Amino acid sequence: MTDIINCDPDALSLINTDQLLQPVSDDSPIKILILYGSLRNRSFSRLLAQECARLLNYYGAEARIYNPSGLPLPDDSGDDHPKVVELRELAQWCDGMVWCSPERHGAMTGIMKAQIDWIPLSIGAVRPTQGKTLAVMQVNGGSQSFNAVNQMRILGRWMRMFTIPNQSSVAKAWLEFDDNDRMKPSAYYNRVVDVIEELVKFTLLLRNKKEILVDRYSERVESAEALRQRLSVRS
Template sequence: MSRIRTLADPDHLPALDRRYAVERPALGLGPADHPPRILLLYGSLRETSYSRLATEEAARLLRCFGAEPRIFDPSDLPFPEQVKGDDHPAVHELRELSLWSEGQVWCSPERHGQVTGLMKVEVDHLPLSIGARRPTQGRTLAVMQVSGGSQSFSSVNTLRLLGRWMRMVTIPNQSSVAMAFKEFENGRMRPSPYYDRIVDVMEELVRFTVLLRPHVDQFTDSYSERKEEAAKVEARLSLDKAL
């Protein structure tokens, strides 16, 4: 079963600049350029998961802004090292989606003042490199959280820390939805300042992703790695001469 959800277009946003949805050059993209590819992760498996519902709202907005969103379903994701070599279909799909992406959205509930274990498991399954390929480095990241009580920023602060460890470019804006059970009805988010903030965050994520796209190689090229590669080349040449 596919873990990618398909979503309908969002309701009309009265202050939306139509150029995002109609004239792609407003994003700085030419007609032949592919839409920004955004992977979205959420951190709860509850039947009524507010982090999932918020993530789905974010995906609707991303599509409206001209991006291609894909939501990963973590319902059968094992713990790291639970399966030998992490050889599990859900792990493979998560990593391939991360490699596919140019930007990501991470949305976690706040539990005991922190991100959920599920959210951490998803991030822990993303290595810094898979051979010469990097699943996260140089990608943009937007962070969001939902809370059962008053507004808090503990989860988004942790997600920012994780994004830094994963060498991602985390955008300045963020979303924290307080008393999330009051903000959703029939699977959709009510109009509110909380919803408007998610619109702002997704708009900013698309902008940063498009601006960064021509320069991604600059963010995945480092002195220490060039030095290590040069040493390997020199060692191979020395071995060839010895033979």
């Protein structure tokens, strides 16, 4: 086969269908990190994040919400800042994430983007987000919009995450929460349940498969070339 395609024979391999399709038995709870994008006293993105955590707990997942208060602007502090360390440890801990941002000036907030920017594509040899699942949501002060979720989808792809198809955009969020800061029953709430339910399903399916799913021929070519160079130096 390799004589008719222009590939590196040391890096090219057939897909291991047994490894890909074989069920994996793992009863441990999936771990989901939730990020929100506002520091207001009554932040509707935070309230929506809390609703997501309740639903995730109901589905048997372990959910943690990161509080962005005190996180410095990207590059305005060292990687050893306590809030940066906390965020990066959570990014490595989780199997998937929920990103929930308000829409401000037609885009996600700077607070949301700063959190994502502090999560690097790699920490040493570890890629903290690669192969993990992602659900995106936004809250709106006015009519429904999808600018923030569309932007977050681009970022999720850049971070090599599996962004699930479903998403949520809550219009006039200030009308959707009661005096106890709980989301009222509505079509918007039903869609939030849809998103969390789908996130749990995708995370359960993918969490023990990510190594084979994100394995890339181009990176194997680089590794094979590096190995050949090391062997040639030794000889």
